[in-house]
Amino acid sequence: MPALRGWRAARALRGCRLGVAGRPAGEHACGQVRRFAQAAGAMVRPMIFDMDGVLYKNSSVEGQIVQQLERQTRKRGYEETLCQELYEYYGSTIGGLVAENLLSNDEEISSFYRDVYDAVDVSAIKADPLLARQLKQLRKGGLELWLATNSPEHFVERVLQALGVPSSHFSQIVYPAAAHGWVDKSSSRYFARLPSTGCLFDDSLRNCRAFRVAKGDMRAARARHVAREVDVMTLLADELEVVPSEWRLGKAPYLQAKELVDLKSLNKEVLQRLRHELEQTTGDISVLDLGCGYLSMLPLLQKLLPPGRALRYTAVDRDPVLLAAAEPRAERARAPGVEVILQCADAVQAVRDASPQTLIVGCSILDLIDVEALAQALRTYQAGALLYFPIHYSGTTAFEGSAASVAEPLSRCYDESLETRGQLRDVTALYASLGVSLLQGCSDWQLKGDDPLLKQLISFMAVNALGFQPWQEVAEAVVALKAPSSAALRPEVQLHVTNVDYLGRVPRGASRGAAEERREALHPRARGAPRAVAVEFVAPGGPARCVEGPVELQEGEVLVEARLSAISAGTERRMLLHGPGDEPLDATLSMGESTWPMRYGYCLVGSTVEDTGRRRVFAFAPHASHVAVKEDALQLIPEDITDEGAxxxxxxxxxxxxCQDAAPVLGERVALWGAGTVGALTAAVLLRGGFDVTIFDPQLERVEALRQRFPQLCGVTAGAGSPEHGAFDVALELSGSGEALAQAVQMTRRGGKVVIGSLYSKEVLLPLDLRFHRSEMTLVASQVSRVSGALSTRWSKQRRAELAWEMLRELHPEAWIPSRKTSVLEAPEVYRSLLKPSPSSPAQWIFTYDDLRSCAPAST
Structure with a gap:
């Protein structure tokens, strides 16, 4: 290992505390508002964004980068602690490796970047449509936007694609590159590439300080530290003076301000009914407060407590800082007969872990948690409990009086901005899934004057509005709401927010026990009407849930009792996130409705329920314990194929x-992208035919499973793929990744064929450059609903089905495809993991129904 330059003995640079320059009070007379915005626009500097930790905040992705840096550093023979030591001294591990001449030439540096960043899975980064709109609107408003990152170009492209942010939203993108000596933010030469009058938004205090030092003029060059809990667009709004930064509240002050408004707004009739219901209970009262925050519900519940009854109050929140701030209040409340417990935990898990409660409370909590998981936990573990969920938004936020017209840019698209953020416009729609309603009542906020909560809401609305209105108009609207020569609000400003309080009860029937419920669901003859436990998708991007309901048989349909059903991961993930879109579901398959809520799935193995006996069948039907399927849509399972194979x-x-669409010629090289279930099966069929197959997938475990099944092959490799792997005659893209499709096009020979087997949820960028036009390659859109026209004279769907059964008989995928079985009742958890896949995720999830069937009485 080369000798280092004594840097280990040096101390790392310390982050600086960045000051915030004072803001001009601005002009407030109506005739001066536009001149204010014009003057502000004339002084606007370029806005420079870091990427990792700023445009997106995902600890798993950032953690992967660190892990890969450590792994690749060790792989090159350096000691384990070197990676962190270089980071601490230089502020960048790769920058330190370059500075220490441990990566000494372009080829080594480029290879290191590739090895690190190609192994990072960005699928956990969620699309941020509001951010995309904000950046686009700011550019239209005349702002110069830069992206400045330590990540390499190819990773920047992947992240922006995952975020749904086109690179065209930025004037310039600066990243380490050979043309600039591979310098990153560990070097002052990097900052020389950035505008001299810009404002940098970075999650590293060290980078913020380095930028300011490099530029020198603190009035022209500013830097803002983007903390983990801060939205970068909020800081940008500060920089543009769109809204006074002092209007924003910290978490604890926000909850305190909200508590004052909430207690005035709570519906009195609902409170009286809650008091009555508590009086009807016997024994001590136990309360579980979900998302307790600053314990705003505790004093209220103490007042409602029936005389002579003890209270055991458990306050649950995921934020340990908030719980620490609430401890003094909890201590003051503790008294003989009043036990207060603070618990740092997830709300749903707390419901599962708690003993049966008298009352479960959640103020303004339902838009922050998985309501379907909560509802299931309530039915399973808290049957009969009272439910009190006050102050939940019901869909209206409106300025009133003289402020309505001047604040119109803030409210014009507010509801749309909430939907763009993925929030619900009407949280009260979720009440029905929680339990039986006892009483609901409005608890509207009427905010006016210089209320701190009103300022916070205006700040939030202004930042959202940046994605829909020119930022100058948003700034004008805020200025018009301010009092002259101060940051106070005009006294006549009024904002009306509609909320609803809910009082209900978890059905006591849920406590009959899982065995009884499952018995009734799976053995309908005991009660008459057929019923089923089914998996249901609630809304685009929303949760999955298990529901119970009747199965209605139409003429020509057969009742099928499920044994197994398999998740088609790529298709069902897309369906869960986006729905079927404008195209209807395949009319030839019995896959359920195409409207929300909807049921989906098409890999179900079961047996028919008929008076004449049972037949083992495969059905293209949704995940459910019982389904109604047309007789002619059933596939009889051959006797020599197991349920697990079928x-x-x-x-x-x-x-x-x-494989039929690919139709490779003997001796040709074939490449596949994606080693999921379909990719692995496609590779297996091609390998059976004797073709040279290379498969690309970032999850090495999947590739290894295929290699173990076909040990004679040497052409099976892991990785994302790159042109240097060589040219292929036929390429199949089966991963659902637009980047993979672009690679397939680049790595296909002249005259070759690219088979597109994936359905993409967003636009895909392809390298349709001069090389592509000269390549004479063919792009084939493959789908399985029909037999392709070229084969239709010789092949029918039935003939292809017979071929599929033959391949299952020969290849036995159940023996080598990484699979995991779980009860269908665990479907909500499975789909949550499907939306956030990890290297440990199986290639194939399979639902079982045996645990439901085992609950049946022996006589059935």
């Missing part, structure tokens, strides 16, 4: 169709 039928049919 559950792969639909995916094997897709694999056969893909």
């Amino acid at each position: 559950v792969f039928f639909a995916n094997m049919e897709t694999a056969c169709s893909l």
Whole structure:
């Protein structure tokens, strides 16, 4: 290992505390508002954004980068602690490796960047449509936007694609590159590439300080530290003086201000009914307060407590800082007969872990948690408990009086901005899933004057409005609401927010026990009407849930009792996130409704429920314990194929169709992107045919599973793929990644074929450059609903189905595809993991129904 330059003995640079320059009071007379905005626009500097930790905040992705840096540093023979030591001294591990000449030439540096960043899975980064709109609108408003990052170009492209932010939203993108000596933010030469009058938004205090030092003129060059809990657009609004920064409240002050408004707004009739319901209970009263915050509900509940009854109050919040701030209040409340427990935990898990409660409370909590998981936990563990969920938004935020017209830019698209952020406009729609309603009543906020909560809401609305209105108009609206020569609000400003309080009860029937519920669901003859436990998707991007309901048989349909059903991960993830879109579901398959809430799935193995006996069948039907399927849509399972093998039928049919569309010629090289179930089966069919197959997938475990099944092959590799892997005659893209499709196009020979087997949820950028136009390659859109026209004279769907059964019989995918079985009742948790896949996730999830069937009485 080369000798280092004594830097270990040096101390790392300390982050500086950045000051905030004072703001001009501005002009407030109506005739001067526009001149204020014009003057502000004339002084606007370029806005420079860091990427990791600023445009997106995802600890798993950032953690992967650190892990890969450490892994690649060790792989090159350096000691384990070197990575962190270089970071502490230089502010960048790669910058330190370059500075210490441990990466000494362009090829080594480029290879290191590739090895680190190509292994990072960005699928956990969620699209941020509001951020995309904000950046686009700011550019239209004349702002010069820069992106300045330590990440390499190819990773920047992947992240922006995941965020749904086009690179065209930025005037310039600055990243380490060979043309600039690979310098990153560990070097002052990096900052020389940035505008001299810009404002940098960075999550590193060290980078903020370095930028200011490099630029020298503190009036022209500013830097703002973006903390983990801070939205960068809020800081940008500060920089543009769109809204006074002092209007924003910290978490604890916000909850204190909100408590004052909430207590005035709570519906009195609902409170009286709650008091009455508590009086009807016997024994001590136990309360579970979910998302307790600053314990705003505790004094209220103490007043409602029936005389002579003890109170055991458990306050649950995920934020340990808030709980620490609430401890003095909890201590003051503790007294003989009053026990107060503070618990740092997830709300749903707290419901599962708690003993049966008298009352479960959640103020303004339902838009922050998984309501379907909460509802299931309540039914399973808290049957009969009272539910009190006050102050939940019901869909209206409106300025009133003389402020309504001047504040119109703030409210014009506010509801749309909430939907863009993924928030619900009417949280009260979720009440029905929680329990039986006892009483609901309005608890509207009427905010006016210089109320701190009103200032906070205006600040929030202004930042959201940056995605829909020119920022100058938003700034004008805020100025018009301010009192002259101060940051106070005009006394006549009024804002009306509609809320609803809910009082209900978890059905006592839920406590009959899981065994009884499952028995009734799966053995309908005991009660008459057929019923089923089914998986249901609630809304785009929303949760999955298990529901119970009747199964209605139409003429020509057969009742099928499920044994297994398999999740088609890529298709169902897309369906859960986006729904079917404008296109209807395949009319030839019994996959349920195409409107929300909807049921989905098409890999179900079961047996028919008929008076003449039972037949083992495969059905293209949603995940459910019982389904109604048209007789002619059933596939009889051959006797020599197990249920575990048959559950792969639909995916094997897709694999056969893909191979027929690919149609490689003997001796040609074939590449596949994606080693999920369909990719692995497609590779297996091609390998059976003797073709040279290379498969690209970032999850090495999946590739290894395929290699173990076909040990004679050496052409199976892991990785994202790159042109240097060589040219292929046929490429199949089966991963759902637009980046993978672009690579497939780049790595296909002249005259070759690219088969597109994925359905993409957003636009895909392809390298349709001069090389592509000269390549004479063919792009084939593959789908399995019909037999392709070229084969239709010789092949029917039935013939292809017979081929799929034959491939299942020969290849036995159940023995080597990484799978995991779990009860269908665990579907909500499975789909949550499907939306946030990890390297430990199986290639194939399979739902079982045996635990439901085992609850049946012996006589059925």
